[in-house]
Amino acid sequence: MTTVGRRALLTAGAAGTAMTLAGCTSGGEEGPRKPTAAERAAAAEAALRARSATTSRDLLLRYDAVVHAHPALAARLAPLRASVAAQVKALAEGGTAAAPGPAASSSVPAPSSASPSPSRSLAFVRVPADPAAALRELAAAVRATADTHTAALLTAPPEYARLLASVAASGAAHAYLLTEGGRG
Template sequence: MLSPTRRTVLALGALAGALLAAGCTEDHRDADRTDRPDPDLPLRLRAVAATDRLLTDYDAVIAGPGADRAAALRELRADVEEHRAALASGLPTPSPSGPAPSSATASATAATAAPAVGVAALAAAERRTAAERLADLEAASPALARLLASVAASGALHAGALGDPGPIAPPAAPTGAAPSGSASGRPAPLPTGAVAALQAALSAEHAAVYGYGVVGARTPAGPQRDAARAGYAAHQARRDALQRELDGAGATPAAAAAGYRLPFAVSDAAGAGRLAAHIETQLTAVWADAVAGTGGALRQTAATALRETALRAAQWGADLSALPGLPAQEAADGAGTTPGTSASASG
């Protein structure tokens, strides 16, 4: 949490340290644990197969006309390779002498599917694949859900880079689905882990609103100030929505600190742009952890916030990794650990 002192640090990543996703703990005393099927296995297999189809699409477009874009396309394809490695982490390796497992069959099917033709079709494939990640969020474990949301955010960045900046819609609720809440009409109480996740996100959004106030004040009239105003309004809306959600669940929303110390001096438009990129980059970690700490509709909301803040970070010139919001080592390990405290962003 942010310090209640007069001047506190704008360290958005550190605000996610209180997250404890329900069901993430491991009981090493359970001797039968290794005999239990992995509930994430079907989801990982499906995600890997979808990624293989996307890689096939990239190969087809790179090999086609338009060699002037091949270098940029290869950079995006390298991100997709990282996605595959993270999603495939922990999957069984087929035996050379044994029958091929379902993952290999899925990959073979993906390789024979009709590839995308042209950059526009590739952008559509990125968008479609990102939407598939979102469809599996609710069924995934907290750690896998966070990875899927990060991959979907990267897919949105790729689609935008390929010329398709439209939103990626989460799956629609089933027709006739009952609204959330108790039989009395009051919102159902949230699990402790979800409350902690939302409080951490709220604290980060308080800091982001303050930070964008500085960005706007240091930016001259023009497109950059328009972007600053849009970011300010977006974070105000997120802050207000989180306050309503927590208040409706019977929790006292975290209050804004009295003030915030910026991570570096901001005296001109260039510094303001760096601050905006810093704010959004740090928020990707906060919202990625919120995906793991929540479930249901709240998990989809957190995944949407992750994508939006990743897109704004890129617009401000941030150099995002292939897996926005995930620490590098954790991404390499397949995002198989419980969310923890992110590194401080103060400087």
């Protein structure tokens, strides 16, 4: 999915541009002001939050595509989709000064809803015609998303790392429910 890569690159570029512009002064000082360690950490966290939220938004889009292609799976997928929608919101909220939560100030704008980006369309998500195959592919996407969040733990600040770990663990449970949990 090259769109995720481009979006992450644009987000990182925007954060870098903002940091560069923040360093510019009109006071006649020589050269731009170098960002402080705290400013660099805040920019890195903002970029990580944007990437993590985008990764989960892409998963949410995949849930929507499967439900659209196989309406009979809607009831089974509804609680899992709702969980992913809540994760998208939590991953995008907050900043370095506060833990993610409803009252936290945001260094990255939270999405207005947990819906996928309007620029992305269900038509671009290929869903197998067989419902069982669609669930297997969805489970694989859930596992890949959880793996991405797990890998992000290495660079995340402690509070955000806890959230990422929780989201990744939830993904593992979702993958189980999508595959093994449906048998019986």
